[in-house]
Amino acid sequence: MSGGGMESIAMPPPTNLVGGGGGAASSHGANGLVAREGCGFQMPLHYPRYTRAEYESMPEWKLDCLLAEYGLHVNGDVNHKREFAMGAFLWSY
Numbered sequence: 001m002s003g004g005g006m007e008s009i010a011m012p013p014p015t016n017l018v019g020g021g022g023g024a025a026s027s028h029g030a031n032g033l034v035a036r037e038g039c040g041f042q043m044p045l046h047y048p049r050y051t052r053a054e055y056e057s058m059p060e061w062k063l064d065c066l067l068a069e070y071g072l073h074v075n076g077d078v079n080h081k082r083e084f085a086m087g088a089f090l091w092s093y
Contacts, residue, residue, distance in 0.1 A: 048089050055086045 048066060050058070058066075060078040063085055067074050074084045 050089065052086060052090060055082055055090070058082065058085075 055063075060081065063078065063081045067081065067085060070088075072084075072088065074081050076084075
């Protein structure tokens with residue numbers, strides 16, 4: 001300590017994010033950071049706001065992207081993925 005002030009302590013960066021080119025085991029997020037696979041559930045900034053009709057007509061590639069954004073990798077056909085997405089993201093009243 002010098003001069004009676006407080007010293008700052010440098011903290012290492014989080015291990016699950018890197019701010020670079022990434023490799024085969026990483027994917028780019030919307031914020032420009034790269035998240036390594038295997039990190040589990042990820043919470044994006046916004047909750048999806050699709051209606052039941054939009055999920056029912058959503059193409060498989062879009063379902064895959066939506067589920068992967070949340071760290072949810074679902075195997076099965078497009079109908080199984082739709083049912084999973086509706087169960088995970090739609091609120092039943």
